[in-house]
Amino acid sequence: MKLQIFRDGALESPWQTGIKETVSDRQSGNVYDVLVIGAGITGLTAALLLQQSGKKVLIAEAYYVGFGTTGGTSAHINTFADTTFGEAESAFGEDGAKLFAEAIREGYDLIKTSQKDCDFEVRPAYLYAENDEEVKLLDEIYEGAVKVGVAVAYTDKVPTPVPFKKALLWPDQAQFHPLKYLNQLQDAFVAAGGIIKENTRVENIESKDGLHIAGGIRAKHIIYATHMPSNINLFNFECAPYRSYVLAVKLKSGKYPEALIYDSQEPYHYVRTHMIDDEELLLVGGLDHKTGHEDPEKAFGELEKYVREYYSVSSVKYKWSSQYYVPVDGLPYIGKMPMSANGIYCATGYNGNGMMLGSVAGKILSDLILEKENKYEKLFSPSRAKPVDSFTEFMKENADVAYHFVADRFGIHESDSLKPLTPGTGKVVEVDGQKIAAYRGEDGEIHALSPVCTHAACIVNWNGEEKSWDCPCHGARFDIDGNVLTGPATKNLLKIGEIEKTDQKR
Known part of the structure; x- marks a missing residue:
């Protein structure tokens, strides 16, 4: 089935x-x-x-x-990467940075030469700085790219309504329908x-x-x-899980940038245009954070606030999030x-x-x-x-994992109960001394699970936007019935009845 x-x-x-x-x-x-x-x-x-x-x-x-x-x-195809070529050189030497640049380019070319009928379009990309600190970072990115032979140039013009101090142009970038x-x-x-x-x-x-x-x-x-x-x-x-957010919005003006555009904020924002079912939409993304940390609803809210500040949005057509892993080196x-x-x-x-x-x-x-x-x-x-x-970076990420493994077990109080749960919401609560990952369906039914991630026994957190239980330690995610959505877990969260049966067997 x-x-x-x-x-x-x-x-x-x-x-x-x-x-x-x-x-x-x-x-x-x-x-x-x-x-x-x-x-x-x-x-x-x-x-x-x-x-x-x-x-x-x-x-x-x-x-x-x-x-x-x-x-x-969000389907960007670039000749540059989140790990800058300067950072790659610092860690792996000049030859390592050049190889990294060649690998990025080869990945780009594999898609370009293989693709057909998948909305592949070559577009310029712009990366801009809004303050002096970001300008310094931009200069370092420029120097690192030039050193490894990646095409980039300074530009005074960026098709963005956001005020900026300095910008880079990356020619011949691309986008597609993944x-x-x-x-x-x-x-x-x-x-x-x-x-x-x-x-x-x-x-x-x-x-x-x-x-x-x-x-x-x-x-x-x-x-x-x-x-x-x-x-x-x-x-x-050696890898930290991150969640990234995207909106696809319709603009009142009907004027969409024909480019890939990125700011230098931390966390960053980016925009690009895509035609979905014969309708032009602006994709706006960013505001990444570690999986299971912070509030996805707040992230989407801030992203929508950002795009409405700079663009004439008539409606939000899609919103979604996705996961990636940041390597320690x-x-x-x-x-x-x-x-x-x-x-x-x-x-x-x-x-x-x-x-x-x-x-x-x-x-x-x-x-x-x-x-x-x-x-x-x-x-x-x-x-x-x-x-x-x-x-x-290794110590920082794994200290964070250790914190959530221990602290989350003591952050639940007896006063918490199932009563405050409104339809469509979830929370880790304590009922009769037992910790429960509880979700109340739109029909009022409670879906009760063990909150202990089956990967490494950390406590999951509720993601109200994606209706999922997300592990803050290694990024495993589960649906409202405890089914694994993404690894590294391979076992579903135990249902409360299954926990009781397991305890009886012991």
Whole structure:
């Protein structure tokens, strides 16, 4: 039976309307050359390249193609990245920064040369500074980009109503419709003989005699293309989960910028234009924060306040959020999975640049399995030595995890109860001495769950906008019935009745 969940939250992105459901679900006792876990841009890119190279490949997707982050992206394609080239040089040297720039460009080119009929448009991009501190940052970004050979120039003109002091122009950037692109990859993969199994969650992997068994599927190689590998692993401590917010609004003026435009605030804002169902819309995004921290309703409110301050908004057509992971040393982790059996690979830590890095990750992983040399292998290796500077960020992020693991257990009081819960709201409360993640449905029914995340036992927080329970430690997310929406958790939150049964068994 198909699960009626169409993305990783209650709010739908414009890409995910009428999501395509062409699924091959053939059962086979065969051994596959490669099992790819996850059908986003990384998984489909890697799977297609491997299948076209003569490998027998199967994709296992927990929900649907495009369900997760690729379906929630704001779909920018850039030659620059959230980790600046100056920061990359500081951590990995000049050669490392140049390689990083080449990887970003290769990801861009992979999409550009592969795409067809997916709203791909080349656009200029602008990054502007509004005060002296941001001007200093802008100059550093310019110098770092020039040093690694990325095209950029200063400009006095930006198509924005926001007053600014200084700005950069990045020529030949791009945008596209991410799910039309995924559908294209999917069609090519299936046409080449690849198999996709949707509604298939992989909870664990057993390795024996050179084979890996996951969910009854046997394979010689496995790729975790799930944005964050499942269960407890090294990356839980080296990548921090962030939630990012987007609005798609209609303007009264009918005048939309034909560019990608970013400010330098922290957290930042960006805008771009896209035609959705023959209607021109302005996409406005940003105000990112760590998953499970702060208030999503406030983030959406501030984003709408911002866009209405500078643009003549007639209506908000869509609003949604999505998740990404920030790596502790600034670069993604792509390659052989540390502390795992031979033949298991992963890709994570794309920061906010998942379209380019996810595409190039697919190429890197394909090359590794095909035993081809890839110039990025060492730079992005998950087992690489970490720069000294990353230790501070490592301590900050993991001290935060430790805080939520302990403090959230003592932040609930006896006076809390289910009575204040209005329809459509949720909260972690204490009832008769037992902590409960409680959601009251629109029909008044209470959905009662254990608030203990099944990944690493942190306490989840309620996300009222996406109607989900979000873990503030490692970013796992669950729906109102406790079903896993996004990893690294693989087990659903226990329902209160299930908790009682579990206790009785003990």
